[in-house]
Amino acid sequence: xxxxxxxxxxxxxxxxxxxxxxxxxxxxxxxxxxxxxxxxxxxxxxxxxxxxxxxxxxxxxxxxxxxxxxxxxxxxxxxxxxxxxxxxxxxxxxxxxxxxxxxxxxxxxxxxxxxxxxxxxxxxxxxxxxxxxxxxxxxxxxxxxxxxxxxxxxxxxxxxxxxxxxxxxxxxxxxxxxxxxxxxxxxxxxxxxxxxxxxxxx
Numbered sequence: 448x449x450x451x452x453x454x455x456x457x458x459x460x461x462x463x464x465x466x467x468x469x470x471x472x473x474x475x476x477x478x479x480x481x482x483x484x485x486x487x488x489x490x491x492x493x494x495x496x497x498x499x500x501x502x503x504x505x506x507x508x509x510x511x512x513x514x515x516x517x518x519x520x521x522x523x524x525x526x527x528x529x530x531x532x533x534x535x536x537x538x539x540x541x542x543x544x545x546x547x548x549x550x551x552x553x554x555x556x557x558x559x560x561x562x563x564x565x566x567x568x569x570x571x572x573x574x575x576x577x578x579x580x581x582x583x584x585x586x587x588x589x590x591x592x593x594x595x596x597x598x599x600x601x602x603x604x605x606x607x608x609x610x611x612x613x614x615x616x617x618x619x620x621x622x623x624x625x626x627x628x629x630x631x632x633x634x635x636x637x638x639x640x641x642x643x644x645x646x647x648x649x
Contacts, residue, residue: 541587551578575635583623
């Protein structure tokens with residue numbers, strides 16, 4: 448989505464289609480995951496979905512694996528839980544992004560709540576400055592394996608950057624997870640100045 452904002456020579460405007468996160472807030476973990484923008488329609492098979500109880504019962508003889516599962520799920524080994532009840536009767540894991548923040552050099556931290564009232568949200572970053580994104584999310588119902596963060600940036604209709612980062616494996620819990628992206632630097636020079644659009648999904 449192109450921005451109509453006029454910029455000075457010392458700033459870079461990023462018109463970020465951030466509410467696309469809301470549209471992509473569920474990561475499908477058992478079956479096919481498609482990323483047409485990156486791989487031209489390629490898919491990854493993450494295997495069948497199993498319940499939390501089945502996760503705990505698999506490889507019970509492996510002590511280190513059992514402890515890792517308990518740590519991932521936040522379980523006390525002396526506490527008996529109805530795992531089907533914890534999952535709310537659902538096997539399909541759900542990921543919901545709650546907030547997205549921008550930490551940039553020389554400006555206050557910008558924290559955005561989702562969903563947005565409007566389709567886009569514009570903000571300005573000074574060229575050559577360091578910045579990173581911070582987002583919080585919750586996982587429900589089941590373990591999420593291979594959770595991935597994808598960010599694509601366009602300028603004048605052309606894709607100028609694409610970042611794909613594997614975040615890892617997360618267990619369901621009420622407390623949100625927090626993730627910081629790697630620090631990046633905004634482009635410099637007269638050719639880099641202008642309006643950018645971005646689409647981020649998890």
